[in-house]
Amino acid sequence: MRDVIQLLHVLGIGIWRTFLEWLAWRAFLFTMVINQAVTPLMGLAVWSVALPGSTRISTYYVALLAVQLMTVSYEHHTFSNGIYAGALNHDLLRPQPVVMGPLGANIALRIWHLLVGLPLIIIAAIVSGVSFDLRAILLAIPSLVLAAVLRFLFTYLLALSAFWTEQAHGVVGFGETLIFLLGGSAAPVTLFPTSIRPLGESLPFQSMLGFPAAIAGSSLSAMEILAGYGWQMLWIAVFVLLVVFVWRSGVRRYTAIGG
Amino acid sequence: MKLFRLFGAIFSLSLRRELAFRAHLVFQGLMTIVGVISGLAVLGIIYTQTHTLGGWSLGEAITLLGTFQVVSGILSTFIEPNVMWFSDQVKDGKLDHVLIQPVPSIFLVSLGTCAPLALSQVVVGVVVMVLGLRELGTLPTLWGVSGWLLLLVAGIAITWASRVLLASLAFWAPYITPDVLYGALWQFGRYPVSTYRQPIRFVLTYVLPVAFIATFPARALIHGADPLLLVIGLAVGLIAIAIVLLVWNAGLRCYTSATS
Numbered sequence: 443m444r445d446v447i448q449l450l451h452v453l454g455i456g457i458w459r460t461f462l463e464w465l466a467w468r469a470f471l472f473t474m475v476i477n478q479a480v481t482p483l484m485g486l487a488v489w490s491v492a493l494p495g496s497t498r499i500s501t502y503y504v505a506l507l508a509v510q511l512m513t514v515s516y517e518h519h520t521f522s523n524g525i526y527a528g529a530l531n532h533d534l535l536r537p538q539p540v541v542m543g544p545l546g547a548n549i550a551l552r553i554w555h556l557l558v559g560l561p562l563i564i565i566a567a568i569v570s571g572v573s574f575d576l577r578a579i580l581l582a583i584p585s586l587v588l589a590a591v592l593r594f595l596f597t598y599l600l601a602l603s604a605f606w607t608e609q610a611h612g613v614v615g616f617g618e619t620l621i622f623l624l625g626g627s628a629a630p631v632t633l634f635p636t637s638i639r640p641l642g643e644s645l646p647f648q649s650m651l652g653f654p655a656a657i658a659g660s661s662l663s664a665m666e667i668l669a670g671y672g673w674q675m676l677w678i679a680v681f682v683l684l685v686v687f688v689w690r691s692g693v694r695r696y697t698a699i700g701g
Numbered sequence: 702m703k704l705f706r707l708f709g710a711i712f713s714l715s716l717r718r719e720l721a722f723r724a725h726l727v728f729q730g731l732m733t734i735v736g737v738i739s740g741l742a743v744l745g746i747i748y749t750q751t752h753t754l755g756g757w758s759l760g761e762a763i764t765l766l767g768t769f770q771v772v773s774g775i776l777s778t779f780i781e782p783n784v785m786w787f788s789d790q791v792k793d794g795k796l797d798h799v800l801i802q803p804v805p806s807i808f809l810v811s812l813g814t815c816a817p818l819a820l821s822q823v824v825v826g827v828v829v830m831v832l833g834l835r836e837l838g839t840l841p842t843l844w845g846v847s848g849w850l851l852l853l854v855a856g857i858a859i860t861w862a863s864r865v866l867l868a869s870l871a872f873w874a875p876y877i878t879p880d881v882l883y884g885a886l887w888q889f890g891r892y893p894v895s896t897y898r899q900p901i902r903f904v905l906t907y908v909l910p911v912a913f914i915a916t917f918p919a920r921a922l923i924h925g926a927d928p929l930l931l932v933i934g935l936a937v938g939l940i941a942i943a944i945v946l947l948v949w950n951a952g953l954r955c956y957t958s959a960t961s
Contacts, residue, residue, distance in 0.1 A: 469877050470878050473879065473880075477884065479885075487892075487897050487898070492750055492754055608725075609725070622739065628746065633750060635746070635749055
């Protein structure tokens, strides 16, 4: 128990440190938020033209914008680059799990994205005239937390590929394309053709991004919500195991620099 | 003429450099294909729900996506590798090196290196356009193709000008980094401009001329070029180039190298 409290304390310090570091990069944060917001906003524009008069789709995409900003993950920058540059050496020497560094940076960046992006979310909500149901939002919050955990695990797993290849940025980019395509950003999974919809619902990508937005947009039945929570927990368990396994075999290959 | 020969030499050097990294080459090719397939899949899903998007049918939207891909390929081959993080060159004084070369500085800064592998995006873009035209079931007329080409040239000129213009902001405000922002706004070119609502549509047509990258050329290819639009496109292209040259020279006068 004391260990857990100590770890949380370390994590809190990590978050606070990265948060303050980024205070110096406010202008760059702004462009990062715009960059993250473009796909949900384009989805909002395109789908509200494709399905005119549907406030449900606008609500979904405004919620998706919020989810996207609160689940952003940049482990290819915060972690893979450290492997390439040999900076991981310092983290390996510290008396704390290495993952605490990227995790703290991740949470700090998400807080920043939400803070900087909040006006954007509010403007998008007002312009597209959406109305949220408070009950739906309350139902969506736990799934948002799970999605945030899952997306971190997924990106961290892909970023670990830096132990084997120079292409970790490309690998993470590929993962992001999958999240965009199958995670409910390109199109809500509820609008997928019926033949591939079950696939979209069960793959981990919907659990990382679209699922909380779909709950908040009131487009799921109670059964679907329950099933979605089930998929989220299942995928988190799978990805925790994968991350532990890949980390253990990767760190053995690590040769500090020049390998 | 000298600039053209220099450009050829730069291209061949860059190509040889890139071919040395085989794994990177394969990976880039794969990513290009994945990107295009994802773009097509998105259109496929949208058009299961509707028959028209801002007045564009599926075949027309695919043709537009192909055109977008062609211009994006040219942007990431010739322009982006140069001006990406240009503000760093201004900040740490590396620009000195460019200024002492016997070639116009704007040429070296904006076209001094390239990433020839990204041309694969252009090839894939042409394939996508052919797919779109097949879906439409029409053969473009000669007039349509020449209109497409002319507007494409205008679009590329505008792209180059706007990207360099954004980069040259670094002379006055070296601590803003507009590079990521440009890439983000660029994505709006994927869909017909008529998809977006009015204030945004106006901005995308006249302020950030995203409409010229794909919407206008694709429309010219499918429906034949509107002569007025051709004239406007070429005029906007020329004006954009003139503005960039002016701003660039004004910017150079503000440049004080690293020690200031």
